[in-house]
Amino acid sequence: MIVPYKEEYAPEWDKFVLNNSINGNFLQTRNFYSYHPKGRFQDASLMFYLDDELAAVLPANVVDDGKVLLAHQGSTFGGIVVGRKFANTVGYNWIFKEMTDYFQQQIYEKVELRMHSNLYSPSNKSNELLDYYFQLNNFAVRSEIGFFMAVDNLTENYVSNFEKLKKRKLNKAKKQGLTFRKLDTDIEVHEFFEVLSNNMKKFDTEPVHTEAELCEFKNNRLKDIVSFYGVYHGKEMVAGSMVFNFCDKKVFHTQYLASRQDKLEYCPNEFLYVGLIEAARAEGYKYLSYGTASLNHGMVYNESLGRFKEGFNTDTYVNRCYIWQREKA
Numbered sequence: 140m141i142v143p144y145k146e147e148y149a150p151e152w153d154k155f156v157l158n159n160s161i162n163g164n165f166l167q168t169r170n171f172y173s174y175h176p177k178g179r180f181q182d183a184s185l186m187f188y189l190d191d192e193l194a195a196v197l198p199a200n201v202v203d204d205g206k207v208l209l210a211h212q213g214s215t216f217g218g219i220v221v222g223r224k225f226a227n228t229v230g231y232n233w234i235f236k237e238m239t240d241y242f243q244q245q246i247y248e249k250v251e252l253r254m255h256s257n258l259y260s261p262s263n264k265s266n267e268l269l270d271y272y273f274q275l276n277n278f279a280v281r282s283e284i285g286f287f288m289a290v291d292n293l294t295e296n297y298v299s300n301f302e303k304l305k306k307r308k309l310n311k312a313k314k315q316g317l318t319f320r321k322l323d324t325d326i327e328v329h330e331f332f333e334v335l336s337n338n339m340k341k342f343d344t345e346p347v348h349t350e351a352e353l354c355e356f357k358n359n360r361l362k363d364i365v366s367f368y369g370v371y372h373g374k375e376m377v378a379g380s381m382v383f384n385f386c387d388k389k390v391f392h393t394q395y396l397a398s399r400q401d402k403l404e405y406c407p408n409e410f411l412y413v414g415l416i417e418a419a420r421a422e423g424y425k426y427l428s429y430g431t432a433s434l435n436h437g438m439v440y441n442e443s444l445g446r447f448k449e450g451f452n453t454d455t456y457v458n459r460c461y462i463w464q465r466e467k468a
Contacts, residue, residue, distance in 0.1 A: 141241050144184035144196075149173075152186070155193050156220055161262040162255070162269070163220040164385055165364055167198050172213045174352060174360055180213055181205070185241070187234055194225040195234050197252075205246055210253040215394075216458070218254035219269075226264060231272040239276055242463060250463040252278075253436075256456040258287060258426060261386040270459065278461040281436035285456045286448040287428045290391070290419045298413065300452040305409055312406035315372060319414030322367035322379070325354050331367055331379040331397075338397035346395070353381065368418060370398075370407045378407035380415060385428075391419035392428040412451055429453060436460040 144152065149169040156163035165171055180200040187195040197219045198211035210217020225234065242250055257266045273280065298306060322331060332350040339345055348356075356365045363384070370378040378398035385392055393415060398407045412429075419427045432445035437460075 140188045141237055142186045142188060144182065144186055148186065151193065152196055155196060155222065157261075159193075159222050159224075160220045161223050161226045161264050162257075162260040162266055163196075164216075164255075164259055164261060165361070165383075166214045166216050167196075167211075167220055170360065172198065172211060174355065175213045180211070182211075183208055184211065185238075187237060189225070189230075189233060192224075193222065194230060195219055195221045197238070199252075201247075203248075206248045208242070208245075208247050208250040210251060210460075216253055216255040216259070218252040218461070221269060223262065223264070226268065228268070231268065235272050235276045239463070243465070247463075248465050251436075251460055252462075253460045254458065256285065256458050258285075258428065258456045259385050259390060259392070261389070273459075273461040276463075278463050281438065281460045281462065282457045283431050283433040283437035283460070284440070284445070285428065285431040285458060286445070286453040287390075287426050287456055288416065288451065288453050289425065290416055290427045291423075291425045293416070293420065297416070297452070302450040302452075305450045308406040308409040309413060312410035315405045317377070317405060317407060317410045318371045319410065319417075320369060320371070321418070322369050325358075327369065327376075328354055328357060328367055330376045331369055331381070334369075334376055334379050334399055335381075335395055335397040337399050337401075341400055368411070368415060370411045370414065372402065372405055372407075375402075377402040377405055378411040380411060382415070382418075384424075388422065388424050390426045390428050391415070391422070391424040393430055396429070408447075416451075428456075431458065 153168040153170055156167050183199045183201045185197040186193060198217045199208050200211055201208050260266060298309065322328060329350060332353060335346050366382050368380045368382065369376045380393050381395040383392045383394050416427060429448045432441045432448060433439060
């Protein structure tokens, strides 16, 4: 049975995502989605019950007059979140039949479900069986590439594995007297937001989150999940990052990486990246994620950004977007 989500189901939803699923994390909780003002999205989330037991949830919203269902746009990742007990062939057979039958019964012309890599899942159980069932049920797939580093077993001279240009810029940054530190106050978050806004001007865009939202994350909603870091030249912040803690210190994920465009001669980006590596190691994380380097579900690749991230001797992961389309009569 599929039940459309209602606000009173939020506690059950969040408990399921955080405690009982193979692939859920805080980005798929109602606590996270609720930072958006009411009315920003037309919610169309679903809850899947088998014999009165919650088996899966699908955070989603609709656009185009209800004709397109999207993995919830209020978060980086959406897609279906599956309970541990149901992450098997029997469970997936039932879930996918219920889901695709439901899509057929609605007016949806297209459904896009952006799933995250197993890197961001709390369970060590592979998502490959879930990926297979998308294929089995005729979902098209688009993939985007991301970059990460295993920091729990780095050697002390890990910088020697960086490409030559990175090592030269890092040495130059050290000569500039740059410093790296964690940001604790709202005033420091304000400084970071100014750096972030300055950085995004080169893309003719603005940050997804407001400064007030970042402070609310830090002080309330995500106080055990979000952290901020800055690189300073003297008293001026020249680069910074907002980091998410995924899955109880499994992944140190850089949600934002930014530098002042008029201070690039100090090589603050390289100094920031190494500072983040050291912070992740000191705090006991397994992986450090630098995020993706592609747009439009992977159909546009930012080669210069990808090369920059590869220069730190990173590995790659893949996020997949699965697309269901109604067959034309």
